[in-house]
Amino acid sequence: MITTNPSIPKEKQSSNDLNQKLQEISALTWRLFIQLIRRPSTLFAGILQPLIWLLLFAALFSNAPIDFLPGSSSYGEFLGAGLIVFTAFSGALNAGLPVMFDREFGFLNRLLVAPLSSRSSIVISSVIYITTISLLQSFAIMATSALLGYGWPSLGGFLLIAITLLLLVFAITGLSLGLAFVLPGHIELIAIIFIANLPVLFASTALAPISFMPEWLGWIASINPLTFAIEPIRMAYHNSVDLNLILINAPYGDVNGYSCLAILFILTIGLFFLIRPLLNRKLA
Amino acid sequence: MFFIQLRDLFKSYGPVRALDGLNLKVPKGSLYGLLGPNGAGKSTAIRIICTLLAPDSGHVEVGGRDVLLEEKEIRQRLGYVAQDVAIDKILTGRELLQLQGDLYHLDSKYKRKRIDELIQRLDMHEWIDRRCGSFSGGMKRRLDLASGLLHEPELLILDEPTVGLDIESRSVIWGLLKELRKKETTILLSSHYLEEVDELADEMAIIDKGKVIASGKPDDMKKELGGDRVTLRVREFSDEAEAESVRKLIRNINGVSNVVVNQKQGYSLNFLVKSNDVISNLSSHLSKENFEVFALSHSRPSLDDVYLQATGKTLMDAELELAGKRDFKLENKKSMR
Numbered sequence: 001m002i003t004t005n006p007s008i009p010k011e012k013q014s015s016n017d018l019n020q021k022l023q024e025i026s027a028l029t030w031r032l033f034i035q036l037i038r039r040p041s042t043l044f045a046g047i048l049q050p051l052i053w054l055l056l057f058a059a060l061f062s063n064a065p066i067d068f069l070p071g072s073s074s075y076g077e078f079l080g081a082g083l084i085v086f087t088a089f090s091g092a093l094n095a096g097l098p099v100m101f102d103r104e105f106g107f108l109n110r111l112l113v114a115p116l117s118s119r120s121s122i123v124i125s126s127v128i129y130i131t132t133i134s135l136l137q138s139f140a141i142m143a144t145s146a147l148l149g150y151g152w153p154s155l156g157g158f159l160l161i162a163i164t165l166l167l168l169v170f171a172i173t174g175l176s177l178g179l180a181f182v183l184p185g186h187i188e189l190i191a192i193i194f195i196a197n198l199p200v201l202f203a204s205t206a207l208a209p210i211s212f213m214p215e216w217l218g219w220i221a222s223i224n225p226l227t228f229a230i231e232p233i234r235m236a237y238h239n240s241v242d243l244n245l246i247l248i249n250a251p252y253g254d255v256n257g258y259s260c261l262a263i264l265f266i267l268t269i270g271l272f273f274l275i276r277p278l279l280n281r282k283l284a
Numbered sequence: 285m286f287f288i289q290l291r292d293l294f295k296s297y298g299p300v301r302a303l304d305g306l307n308l309k310v311p312k313g314s315l316y317g318l319l320g321p322n323g324a325g326k327s328t329a330i331r332i333i334c335t336l337l338a339p340d341s342g343h344v345e346v347g348g349r350d351v352l353l354e355e356k357e358i359r360q361r362l363g364y365v366a367q368d369v370a371i372d373k374i375l376t377g378r379e380l381l382q383l384q385g386d387l388y389h390l391d392s393k394y395k396r397k398r399i400d401e402l403i404q405r406l407d408m409h410e411w412i413d414r415r416c417g418s419f420s421g422g423m424k425r426r427l428d429l430a431s432g433l434l435h436e437p438e439l440l441i442l443d444e445p446t447v448g449l450d451i452e453s454r455s456v457i458w459g460l461l462k463e464l465r466k467k468e469t470t471i472l473l474s475s476h477y478l479e480e481v482d483e484l485a486d487e488m489a490i491i492d493k494g495k496v497i498a499s500g501k502p503d504d505m506k507k508e509l510g511g512d513r514v515t516l517r518v519r520e521f522s523d524e525a526e527a528e529s530v531r532k533l534i535r536n537i538n539g540v541s542n543v544v545v546n547q548k549q550g551y552s553l554n555f556l557v558k559s560n561d562v563i564s565n566l567s568s569h570l571s572k573e574n575f576e577v578f579a580l581s582h583s584r585p586s587l588d589d590v591y592l593q594a595t596g597k598t599l600m601d602a603e604l605e606l607a608g609k610r611d612f613k614l615e616n617k618k619s620m621r
Contacts, residue, residue: 109366
């Protein structure tokens with residue numbers, strides 16, 4: 001339902017519901033981008049760490065035998081996909097921080113007192129912002145990887161990478177936003193981000209294939225959402241993109257490309273339905 | 285006609301009862317003061333009116349609309365200046381106002397015009413294009429007020445707007461509120477500064493422990509006390525027994541009423557006198573029982589006297605008492621969504 005302020009002439013306000021929603025989402029998203037432009041360290045820090053890993057780990061295993069890793073000519077090529085996904089994952093995991101700071105320091109109350117056409121605008125603007133940042137950071141890693149000689153995907157591969165990253169970023173952003181509304185403060189949220197980051201990375205196929213892992217770790221890696229994003233991206237660097245191919249030889253069975261994307265999609269939708277009642281309660 | 289009506293409002297935070305059957309009516313176009321110490325329930329009542337919080341039970345109406353059923357309509361019509369200024373340190377003052385205008389769906393031309401008007405009116409032009417993180421407390425408060433007024437609300441709610449401000453900033457804000465009152469904006473002002481409520485409010489309510497315990501026009505409430513206020517000490521530091529003896533003596537003097545022992549102030553006695561003659565004869569009454577006047581002060585009735593009469597303690601004593609019981613964790617939880 002459209003509401004307008006009776007004190008102000010109607011022609012001086014947006015009276016169309018869609019216009020109102022676009023206006024508030026644009027304003028909230030632009031606010032986040034202004035913060036980024038004036039404090040770009042967040043953007044660069046998100047690129048720097050995976051970049052260092054790419055350089056150091058690739059150098060570490062540069063003399064490994066040519067058939068060391070399945071399907072890859074070098075460790076750098078193998079690692080690239082893992083770090084692209086890790087970059088997106090880390091970026092998305094931080095999605096809750098701006099919202100948490102707004103909660104803690106009262107800015108969220110300013111937004112909630114305003115006659116937003118829908119309070120989901122607050123969440124949507126965060127999702128748009130974090131998705132943009134995470135994708136930019138991931139593409140920066142892709143570009144560096146290409147400069148180091150680890151290849152560049154075809155158009156079809158590029159599209160697959162974009163879709164995979166989008167699904168992962170939406171899922172993890174939803175999780176992070178949910179945590180931002182549940183946890184009491186930014187210290188707790190940062191603690192969870194800090195604790196979760198590296199174990200989730202190591203318990204995936206970012207740094208090594210499942211065949212290298214002991215059985216217990218292999219099980220964890222084969223249900224880790226990062227693995228379902230990494231393997232399609234690894235395939236995207238090959239000349240032909242075929243989602244029917246088996247990408248994961250998991251202890252419970254083989255998983256092809258379509259299944260990887262489907263699992264990511266279900267995860268995204270599932271997390272959305274999980275946090276929705278929480279967001280409704282907190283923002284209503 | 286009343287613009288805000290609260291009926292039988294209850295709200296608890298766990299075992300702590302913040303509102304205990306609060307009833308309040310704010311006339312349209314008035315500047316209405318809510319007076320009470322920190323922790324009395326003023327901010328909780330305000331958050332409910334601003335749709336930030338739902339009451340446990342009770343009825344809340346703003347502009348004839350039920351707050352729980354017509355939230356969006358109410359938010360369009362109100363401007364809220366919170367107790368803790370919440371600004372984005374990275375944005376400039378102008379950018380914050382632009383964001384505010386977009387959240388209220390103002391079109392860009394009108395938004396620019398209103399922003400320029402408010403910058404001029406609140407004397408912000410020298411610093412409005414600096415980042416908010418560099419602002420002093422007074423600047424932040426003026427900016428906050430501007431953002432509350434940007435969309436020309438019918439109702440402006442201010443929660444402790446001048447706490448910690450310099451005299452100049454306070455004067456600017458008071459001046460603006462008086463102007464708004466002339467334009468018949470309904471203003472609800474919560475404060476624990478007596479002089480602020482006395483200076484600005486057309487009507488007021490004293491809130492204590494989640495209830496309104498007295499309400500009316502400030503001048504009428506002072507007149508209702510029925511006389512000037514006297515504070516008497518028979519000794520520098522008296523004790524309860526002695527104070528009680530003096531109280532029994534004084535209350536029987538013709539022209540004396542409402543005798544109260546003020547324990548927090550060394551067992552002094554506070555009472556009202558109908559005329560100056562009563563004060564002149566006080567010494568002779570006391571000497572009959574071997575008491576003497578150690579110290580005596582006499583003043584016209586103030587809002588502090590009104591508060592003392594209604595609650596049995598001064599506002600400062602109430603603040604100090606509640607300060608010792610403050611639960612900062614709970615207060616933080618209350619203000620966080």
